Amino acid sequence: MIDVSVTVSLADVSSYRPGEPVPAEYFTRFHETGDSGNAVMFNPPRFRHHVAVGESPADMAEQAIAPMLARHGAELLDEVDILIVHTQLPETWFVGNGGEVAARLGIVPEWLIDLHNGGCASFVYAVKLAREIMQSTPAKSALIVNIANTAGQLFDQDQVRPLAQAAVPGDGAGVAWLTRSDHSPILDIEARHLPQYAGEMTLVSDPPRRHWQSGPGQMHIGFTEAGIAKVLNRGNEIVPEVARAVCGRLEVPPGDVDLLVTNQPNRKFLENWRDSLGVPAERHPDTFEECGNLFGVAMPLTFDHAVTSGQVPDGSLVLFAGFAHAGDFAAAAAVRWNGRLSPRDGSC
Template sequence: MTTVSLTDVAGYLPGDPVPAQFFTGHPGAENRLRDSQMFKAPPLRHHVASGETNVDMVERAVQPLIERHGHDEIRGVDVLLVHSQLPDVPFVGAGTEVARRLGLNPEWLVDVANGGCASFVHMLRLARQILTTTDARTALICNAQSAAGRLFTQSKVRRLAQAAIPGDGCGVGFLTTSAAAPVLGVETRHIGAYAGDMTMVRDDGRKYWEPGEGQLRIGFSEDGVAQVLDRGNRLVPEVVTDLCTRLGKTCTDIDVLVTNQPNRTFLRNWRDALKVPPERHPDTFDRCGNLFGAAMPITLDHAVRSGRVQDGALVMLGGFAHAGDFAGAAAVRWNGGGR
């Protein structure tokens, strides 16, 4: 069977760090839910600049890959998968524009809409499947997150506890059919029972496409927050443990655990449940906030650049999406020799 490797990752964070005071000091900021475990604000996060698009961020995130592997190598990718959270334009995904901007001509181009905060694992599995069942030999997977600077800085949304948590950024991964940094296995679950539990609302009840003055936000309630906390605490350790078992490993064999970064409570509970010490669980939450789908590749890139991921390390990626409708884990035997 063809071996597929996560050969490299890279990331991009837009602009200067934005302090929590931007939200907590906003006139009329309210404290309902602000003390919830879900909404303990990080000190810093980044926001897309006015006019900066998902495609702009992908282009900037890919530049280190071009520098390390050569323009021709990246230009020649056979598979391009792109997840945009928030899409730049209704109806049109970012993938084709990414291909045009980077000069790519992929045989496979897919804009991935599902997978949310765990979409990097979702795309890793899709890319691996394509690379092992077709003539394709290289893939580029891209996670662009731009919702923080677009939705959560609106004047009315900005005063809500939820607004201070997200940050913007883009993370990308380069996959090859080689044994450089083999993907040992991927475990994913689509959980229909929780589909639709994450909602977008306006105070006046209008749909997002209907005209008016109300501002779009995520519809959190106290009961909904409690459900998400319960599901997230359970789903990530379950999917990681199941993948370890399938690979003949235990959770103590994990050298580096890279998860999505929703809040400090999840991060602590996940590593406690998996018995992974903090030094093996890289954390970008305090510097970047919740980066949604971009969190895994950006956090892995930060960990590699800071020397926390040694060659030969068993890297476990794990996370869940939305209100729990998707969870996934991927194991990689890391080799950063291409850096």
């Protein structure tokens, strides 16, 4: 049974950007005419980061949590009861990379979850799952690990790189630490599945084949002009909807939140969301120009950057919001942020 009297807080965040920044020209010089390069969906960022050859999801997770462990010490890992890992491109078939991440961190959590859905909003979905586990079990703390690793692998293939879609994604990793405490409480969460759109994000090749079959054509995302228009319309609607649902229950106008942190598919979505919610640009940080579309990593990495750069004063009301894939999931969460949890604050 869920015990809502148990308060769960976002205690800390940290992140990792692999390698040196990759400029837009790395892709745009190969762009073919006739592709959907002029679509707002694929207007490229100035830079993005790519995973190195042979760099695994566990490598990325280890790098992402390193700043957090430097602040709190390795003993933080001793009390982790829940590990939720979302890997954009799982490299361990069937089981995902959660076990590999746990082994690398040297932990054996009671709850080990490979979260394969939620996409660009998987951070919020993982926060919801972790909070509800902590409110219904004795679990005291959770780690959420988001890994984006397709930019330097799938989108950097020589047949895919000329496509406009290839210039937008970036790689990176983000980690969040949740604890039983009232330090920076998670105030409310809205999560909505729209499964009727789940089959619209497809992987294609030329000639066609299944992803596990060998063949000459390299896999990429099967965008069409009609499909892009649908995704843009859905994204413009469902992200403000879930954000307003959370703000409504908190009785706070969306425009009054201190910080809006979203996923970052492209510049147009970012602009449309803050305009719809009445949030000025200075209160809607993003890392799109430096990192591109980070998918599920965008929220924790951007929030980590905002906290580290002093953009989030103690007491700030932070609203996380985003959607996934072609619109099959959307979620929002509100947190009253009071700074990174320090050892003297305790975790229970």
